[in-house]
Amino acid sequence: MPSTLTESTDPYCLRPGEATDLLSGHPWRRFVALGDSVVEGMCEPTPGYPDVQWVDRVAAELTAVRPELAYRNLGRRGLRAHQVRATQLAPALAFAPDLALVVCGGNDAFHPAYDAEAVDAELTTMIIALREVGAAVITVGMFDVSHSPAVPEHVRPGLGERMRRLSAHTASLAEHLDTVHVHLSDHPLTADPTLYSTDGRHGSARSDAIATAQTLRTLSPHRLPKPPPR
Numbered sequence: 001m002p003s004t005l006t007e008s009t010d011p012y013c014l015r016p017g018e019a020t021d022l023l024s025g026h027p028w029r030r031f032v033a034l035g036d037s038v039v040e041g042m043c044e045p046t047p048g049y050p051d052v053q054w055v056d057r058v059a060a061e062l063t064a065v066r067p068e069l070a071y072r073n074l075g076r077r078g079l080r081a082h083q084v085r086a087t088q089l090a091p092a093l094a095f096a097p098d099l100a101l102v103v104c105g106g107n108d109a110f111h112p113a114y115d116a117e118a119v120d121a122e123l124t125t126m127i128i129a130l131r132e133v134g135a136a137v138i139t140v141g142m143f144d145v146s147h148s149p150a151v152p153e154h155v156r157p158g159l160g161e162r163m164r165r166l167s168a169h170t171a172s173l174a175e176h177l178d179t180v181h182v183h184l185s186d187h188p189l190t191a192d193p194t195l196y197s198t199d200g201r202h203g204s205a206r207s208d209a210i211a212t213a214q215t216l217r218t219l220s221p222h223r224l225p226k227p228p229p230r
Contacts, residue, residue, distance in 0.1 A: 006048030007209050012189060014213045019061040022216045026223035028099040028136070030070045031059055034088040034126060035103035037202060038142060039075025044197035046205035054208040055101060058215050062099075070095075080107050081122035089126050093133055100130045101138040105170065106145075109162040110201070116169050123170065127177045136222060138215070139174045141167035141185040143207055149193045150200030182218045184211060 007013045033039045033055045041053025052060070059071040072095050074088040084104040092100060105119040123139070130137050144167075145151065146160035167185035174181035187210070189195055195207040203211075 004048075007050065007206075010049075010206070010209065012187075012210045012213065014209075014216065018213075019216055020065060022220040023061060023065045023223055026062065026065055028062060029066065029068065030095060030097045031062055031099045031101075032071075032092045032095045032097040032135075033059075033073045033075055033101040033103075034084055034092050035075045035101070036079045036084060036107055037075065037077035038103050038106060039073060039101070040077050041073075041075070041208075042077060042197070042202040043208045044199075044202065044204045046194070049205040049209050051205055052208070054203075054211045054215070057208065057212040058101070061212070061216060075103075078107060079104065081105050081119045085122045085126055089129060092126075093129060096133065097130065097135045099138070100135040101140070102126050102130070103140045103142070105166045106142060106163070109166045110159065112158060112162075114162045114166075116165055119166065120169050120173060123173055124177065127173065127179060131177070137177075137179045138182060138219065139170055139179040140182045140211075140215075141170050143184050143187060143190050143195055143203060143211075145196060145201060145203075147191040147193070148196035148200050150196065150198050180219055180222050182211070182215050184214060187214070 039055050043053050045051045055073055063069045074092060081104045108114050108119050127137050144160055144163045146156045146163055171181055195204055197204055
């Protein structure tokens with residue numbers, strides 16, 4: 001990758017004006033985000049890319065189209081899935097969202113004792129509750145952080161297997177529960193070291209820029225009402 005690459009020249013990022021085109025006419029007025037540090041925002045600065053984290057960027061693009069949009073980010077670092085549900089679901093529902101993003105399970109998958117079914121149950125509870133109050137729900141299969149150069153070599157195989165399992169389980173839940181699912185785990189750059197921070201757990205500003213582009217491109221077809229069944 002050329003050292004002069006920036007967001008404006010990065011082929012995996014949004015093109016000028018693309019976000020407006022993707023979100024034109026979107027209906028959402030209240031956007032809430034639930035999750036761990038990925039949602040809170042822990043991206044490491046990358047030269048050539050704005051130091052603005054992923055979910056805040058998505059909210060900013062939604063607001064650019066609909067300035068009255070209300071946005072609340074409940075994400076907190078270090079939480080496991082059951083802690084996200086226990087501490088964030090009630091305030092998220094009280095916010096009365098019509099769009100919600102839920103990302104968690106990564107901290108669970110960092111441990112060898114990762115219980116995929118338990119994480120699935122927590123995600124299912126949150127998704128169903130948010131759908132029942134009328135919110136469209138975004139779920140995400142994140143980049144595979146086991147490719148980070150900061151992850152010790154002996155840890156990578158097990159961590160990678162658990163991260164891919166979390167991604168696959170989340171994708172299955174998304175299909176079953178009809179969420180808007182952003183799949184980043186098989187992105188062409190998932191093994192690119194520039195996507196990861198030096199702490200071996202989080203992403204870079206480049207990964208957040210790419211995740212923003214993928215989120216808006218996935219969300220775009222859902223911005224207009226579905227046609228009535230024939």
